[in-house]
Amino acid sequence: MPTENLDETAKQILNAASRRFLYYGYKKTTMSEIADDCNMSTGNLYRYFPSKLDIAEMFVRVLRGEQVATLRSVVDAPGRTPSQKLRDFFLLKFKIAYERFHDKPKAYELSSELISERPKVALEWESAEGRVLAEILAEGDADGSFAVDNAPAMAKILQDAGYRFTSPAVFHEGDYDALATELNGVIDLVLDGFSWRAARHQHGKPPANVAVT
Amino acid sequence: MPTENLDETAKQILNAASRRFLYYGYKKTTMSEIADDCNMSTGNLYRYFPSKLDIAEMFVRVLRGEQVATLRSVVDAPGRTPSQKLRDFFLLKFKIAYERFHDKPKAYELSSELISERPKVALEWESAEGRVLAEILAEGDADGSFAVDNAPAMAKILQDAGYRFTSPAVFHEGDYDALATELNGVIDLVLDGFSWRAARHQHGKPPANVAVT
DNA sequence: TGGCTGATTATTATATAAACTGTTCAATCG
DNA sequence: CGATTGAACAGTTTATATAATAATCAGCCA
Numbered sequence: 001m002p003t004e005n006l007d008e009t010a011k012q013i014l015n016a017a018s019r020r021f022l023y024y025g026y027k028k029t030t031m032s033e034i035a036d037d038c039n040m041s042t043g044n045l046y047r048y049f050p051s052k053l054d055i056a057e058m059f060v061r062v063l064r065g066e067q068v069a070t071l072r073s074v075v076d077a078p079g080r081t082p083s084q085k086l087r088d089f090f091l092l093k094f095k096i097a098y099e100r101f102h103d104k105p106k107a108y109e110l111s112s113e114l115i116s117e118r119p120k121v122a123l124e125w126e127s128a129e130g131r132v133l134a135e136i137l138a139e140g141d142a143d144g145s146f147a148v149d150n151a152p153a154m155a156k157i158l159q160d161a162g163y164r165f166t167s168p169a170v171f172h173e174g175d176y177d178a179l180a181t182e183l184n185g186v187i188d189l190v191l192d193g194f195s196w197r198a199a200r201h202q203h204g205k206p207p208a209n210v211a212v213t
Numbered sequence: 214m215p216t217e218n219l220d221e222t223a224k225q226i227l228n229a230a231s232r233r234f235l236y237y238g239y240k241k242t243t244m245s246e247i248a249d250d251c252n253m254s255t256g257n258l259y260r261y262f263p264s265k266l267d268i269a270e271m272f273v274r275v276l277r278g279e280q281v282a283t284l285r286s287v288v289d290a291p292g293r294t295p296s297q298k299l300r301d302f303f304l305l306k307f308k309i310a311y312e313r314f315h316d317k318p319k320a321y322e323l324s325s326e327l328i329s330e331r332p333k334v335a336l337e338w339e340s341a342e343g344r345v346l347a348e349i350l351a352e353g354d355a356d357g358s359f360a361v362d363n364a365p366a367m368a369k370i371l372q373d374a375g376y377r378f379t380s381p382a383v384f385h386e387g388d389y390d391a392l393a394t395e396l397n398g399v400i401d402l403v404l405d406g407f408s409w410r411a412a413r414h415q416h417g418k419p420p421a422n423v424a425v426t
Numbered sequence: 427t428g429g430c431t432g433a434t435t436a437t438t439a440t441a442t443a444a445a446c447t448g449t450t451c452a453a454t455c456g
Numbered sequence: 457c458g459a460t461t462g463a464a465c466a467g468t469t470t471a472t473a474t475a476a477t478a479a480t481c482a483g484c485c486a
Contacts (some may be wrong), residue, residue, distance in 0.1 A: 001259075003270055026432075027335075027439090030476085030478085031478060031479080032477080032478095040430075040431090041430065041431045041432060042431090042433065042477095042478080042479085043430070043431060043481080044429080044430055044431070044477085045235055045479095046478095046479070047430080050478090051478080052477095052478065055239035055465075058473080085221040091334075101302070102264070105485075106479075119430075131466060133356070154398075156395060156398075157398040157399055157402065160283050160377040160378070160395050160396070160398075160399055161374045161402070163376055163377035163380075163383075164374070164376035164377070165373070167376075167383075169382055170376075173368040182369060182370055182373050183373070184375055185367075185373075186364070186370055186374050188406075189370065189403055189407075189408060190402055190403075191375070191406075192371040192405075192406035192407075192409040192410055193401075193402040193403060193404075193406035193409065194405075195409050196405040196408050196409035196412075198237075201293075204339065210364075240469090243446085243447060243448085243449080244447070244448060245448095253460080253461090254460065254461045254462060254463065255447095255448080255449085255461090255462080256449085256450075256460070256461060257459085257460055257461070258449095259448095259449070260459075260460080264448080264449080265447095265448065265449090293436080319427085325434080428485105428486095429484105429485085429486090430483105430484080430485075430486100431481105431482105431485090432481100432482105432483100432484105433480105433481100433482100433483105434479105434481085434482100435478100435479085435481105436477100436478090436479085436480095436481075437475080437476105437477080437478075437479090438475105438476080438477070438478085439471105439474105439475080439476070440473105440474080440475070440476080441472100441473085441474075441475085442471100442472085442473080442474090443470105443471085443472080443473095444469105444470085444471075444472090445468105445469085445470070445471085446462085446467105446468080446469070446470080447466105447467085447468075447469085448466090448467080449464105449465085449466085449467095450463105450464085450465080450466100451461105451462100451463095451464090451465105452461105452462105452463095452464100452466100453460105453461085453462095453463100454459105454460080454461070454462100454467070454468090455458105455459085455460070455461085456457100456458095456459085456460095456480080
């Protein structure tokens, strides 16, 4: 949890700021408003956070931490095959991204603003998701349905292939169901790719298609 | 060719405008500058184009027409298998997008501005590319390497899967070679998916993975 | 002394005025 | 009379002044 090492006062500040960020957005909430909500002075805020942007960073860290936790629940779901988990993962990720974009626009806007000034936060987040994905892949490799030799690398490739459905920049172009159908199409193809590799692997042959131009 | 039905004077206007768009960008070139370049009055421009934005639209139509023509050359390349053509298509598309973004920034900026006000232009362009892709798929289906029953739909799915590598919004996050490697990874997986389907098809069985949750 | 304050400062945002630019159209030209 | 012009208009952008805000820090309090 990102708030683990936080002072009690810091949590109070983060809470007050989060509420305002969600309702009014990042730029429209002022440090003195946050200070008022916490019954303290503006100067004191800086004893707990180096800057306003750092409060925002913690805010999205919490949001994204929850997101990753939700995605991780897919891994732990009982009675589902690795293939099903892979599909669940991407459909859930798409759903989260789509809904957050549409009914928490301020949170989305804040994320964008933060990422443009702190790009490494986005990378951390992507790699956290990648680790969840890699777990699913490892599971599939273990039970023979996937044949993945480098799970983290393959996770990155899958994240690339699903990018269209997790990048809010293009969500306005299509409605939910149409996009979900297309995402299922991509997953179908990817899973068939894994099936092919698993079958090849069983016969002791190398993968069929390798990049040679 | 998009300029086919154009008056000679209209072509002159388009030429003058294009030069300025490329050097200074859309917003920084004025109608009177374009008119001056053509030795005519501003009012006369409106006899050939309804508005400044329409000149810009024609400008990117030409650009994108060239792009699609380049991609189409992949289809006509002799001595390449459908699988190779599929890879060529995406690597070339990525290369074009990446290079245009980095060494013709004004053209990219103009495209973005236009698309935000004329979204249908982007859709036309995507579907033109999709038709090229569908040709490759049909070819692969014909020679038994792909087993694609609905080529246009599958083309759309492949465009989705390759979106990460054609969307300039994220190009700054990684250098060319790293992205190209990842793209090859996606293509490898897709091609293996096709191999699986082709093999299944030969045995008279339905595709393995279908979206059922 | 460690935690806190709030006036102060440098920066950023907002509001307003001035200049510019896309578009139109009555008048002109060939 | 059709093609062209350029002044006029409305809308937008830019420049400037004004206000608001993030961040600081010398002093205060418990």
